[in-house]
Amino acid sequence: MISPIPLRDVPTGNIFRKGDVFVLFGELFGRGYANGLINEAKKSGMTIVGITVGRRDENNALRALTNEELAIAEENLGGRIINVPLMAGFDLDAPAGEPTPTDLLGGMTLKSWQEDKLDWAHIDKCREVGVARFRNSVARVMSELDGLIPDGANAFFAHTMAGGIPKVKVFLAIANRIYKGRGERFMSSRALLDSDLGKLILMNFDEVTANTFQYLIEGSAAIRARLEKSGGQVRYTAYGYHGTEILIDGQYQWQTYSNYTQGQAKMRLEQVAEAAWAQGIKATVYNCPEIRTNSSDIFVGVELSLFPLLLALTKENGGDWAEAQWQACRPLLQEGVTLEDLLQKIETYNTSEVMAGYRNFAAWPMDNSEALADRMIGTSEEITQMHHDRKELVVGHLSALVLEGTGPLMFYETSHPAGPVLWLNHDIIARQLNLMHAQ
Numbered sequence: 050m051i052s053p054i055p056l057r058d059v060p061t062g063n064i065f066r067k068g069d070v071f072v073l074f075g076e077l078f079g080r081g082y083a084n085g086l087i088n089e090a091k092k093s094g095m096t097i098v099g100i101t102v103g104r105r106d107e108n109n110a111l112r113a114l115t116n117e118e119l120a121i122a123e124e125n126l127g128g129r130i131i132n133v134p135l136m137a138g139f140d141l142d143a144p145a146g147e148p149t150p151t152d153l154l155g156g157m158t159l160k161s162w163q164e165d166k167l168d169w170a171h172i173d174k175c176r177e178v179g180v181a182r183f184r185n186s187v188a189r190v191m192s193e194l195d196g197l198i199p200d201g202a203n204a205f206f207a208h209t210m211a212g213g214i215p216k217v218k219v220f221l222a223i224a225n226r227i228y229k230g231r232g233e234r235f236m237s238s239r240a241l242l243d244s245d246l247g248k249l250i251l252m253n254f255d256e257v258t259a260n261t262f263q264y265l266i267e268g269s270a271a272i273r274a275r276l277e278k279s280g281g282q283v284r285y286t287a288y289g290y291h292g293t294e295i296l297i298d299g300q301y302q303w304q305t306y307s308n309y310t311q312g313q314a315k316m317r318l319e320q321v322a323e324a325a326w327a328q329g330i331k332a333t334v335y336n337c338p339e340i341r342t343n344s345s346d347i348f349v350g351v352e353l354s355l356f357p358l359l360l361a362l363t364k365e366n367g368g369d370w371a372e373a374q375w376q377a378c379r380p381l382l383q384e385g386v387t388l389e390d391l392l393q394k395i396e397t398y399n400t401s402e403v404m405a406g407y408r409n410f411a412a413w414p415m416d417n418s419e420a421l422a423d424r425m426i427g428t429s430e431e432i433t434q435m436h437h438d439r440k441e442l443v444v445g446h447l448s449a450l451v452l453e454g455t456g457p458l459m460f461y462e463t464s465h466p467a468g469p470v471l472w473l474n475h476d477i478i479a480r481q482l483n484l485m486h487a488q
């Protein structure tokens with residue numbers, strides 16, 4: 050990818066209707082991006098089907114949901130869930146009786162991890178076990194799903210999986226420093242990536258965030274062939290991240306959160322879509338803006354790029370509704386602090402030399418630096434302090450808006466997608482929101 054390919058026109062076509070099936074490939078969380086797509090699928094009358102990643106028992110063995118857990122998850126989704134655990138990654142997999150990668154990491158300490166070495170031949174065996182487990186489970190899911198999609202229907206597969214951080218104490222401490230630390234607590238993301246621990250984490254990210262999309266496309270080949278033969282169409286979407294264009298100095302400019310440690314995996318996800326597309330399969334990765342969700346909360350400062358959405362709402366023909374969004378944010382701030390003050394702080398931050406140096410698309414994903422951590426984490430803390438309540442933030446409101454806007458953009462574009470990788474920037478999201486709310 051030499052430069053981002055933005056979606057510039059609000060799409061309106063829709064091939065999906067009652068009787069068609071929407072399959073969510075990942076679990077649904079309250080603030081998660083997938084809610085936007087599901088809302089649209091429901092509005093079109095589609096049948097919703099979901100999956101589960103399963104749960105771990107006290108011995109870390111993967112199990113399906115209990116009846117009670119299943120009922121809650123189905124109620125939350127508004128559709129049936131195929132109860133075969135689809136936890137991706139190999140951090141807790143190993144040949145029978147042998148240690149898992151998580152076991153191997155268990156001995157690492159904050160003092161030793163940069164020198165600690167891993168047995169890569171063994172890790173590779175664990176990876177093979179994990180991949181085989183996942184693909185077998187996908188095959189079981191697909192055979193159940195096959196019975197739920199009638200001939201001639203359209204199917205929409207929405208991949209949302211991302212993750213793969215092994216659950217080991219030492220990494221929690223490292224992550225707290227890399228993503229939240231500045232000054233004495235700063236830690237370089239490069240140090241992580243150069244260590245064996247970091248290399249293992251990147252491999253696991255590849256599995257969870259990217260390769261699962263490939264397994265989904267391969268695993269559903271028979272369903273795709275049957276539906277296409279009987280007059281139906283099949284689409285695949287996935288959520289990417291590769292920076293976002295936001296308003297800086299009055300212009301839409303590409304910027305990114307750094308260090309986005311999953312960046313390589315997200316580029317691999319793009320390649321999966323490109324390879325499928327080259328074979329005539331309509332698979333599209335939508336690179337989405339930074340919002341606050343269960344998955345992104347750890348990255349302090351990721352939310353800073355969200356504030357200029359308010360400016361975009363006004364710029365993109367914003368009327369009363371756009372103005373109402375400004376008004377909804379004002380009471381969240383401390384007395385004596387205006388939204389204009391806050392946006393000015395963001396503008397100063399974005400136009401600073403440090404941040405400008407990170408707007409380098411070709412070098413993405415760039416390492417963090419002390420100067421970046423100082424500026425980004427410092428600004429994030431100052432902005433949070435401008436609010437009344439740390440739990441009720443302007444970015445909470447704006448995250449919900451982005452999620453709402455990406456829903457119809459992804460859903461309608463996917464009827465006739467322009468390509469395998471598309472960016473949803475603040476301009477198109479603001480335009481979509483203004484259009485929806487003007488009606």
Ligand SMILES: NC(=O)c1ccc[n+]([C@@H]2O[C@H](COP(=O)([O-])OP(=O)(O)OC[C@H]3O[C@@H](n4cnc5c(N)ncnc54)[C@H](O)[C@@H]3O)[C@@H](O)[C@H]2O)c1
Binds near residue numbers: 081257343
């Ligand atoms: N939050 C953001 O700022 C942002 C920005 C751009 C793209 N995205 C992408 O959007 C997608 C949804 O993320 P979200 O931020 O809405 O958060 P979320 O926490 O709601 O979703 C994360 C998803 O990953 C799945 N998942 C996590 N670990 C898994 C594992 N080991 N195996 C299988 N599935 C696993 C979860 O079931 C869930 O469906 C992700 O692909 C994410 O990278 C997020």
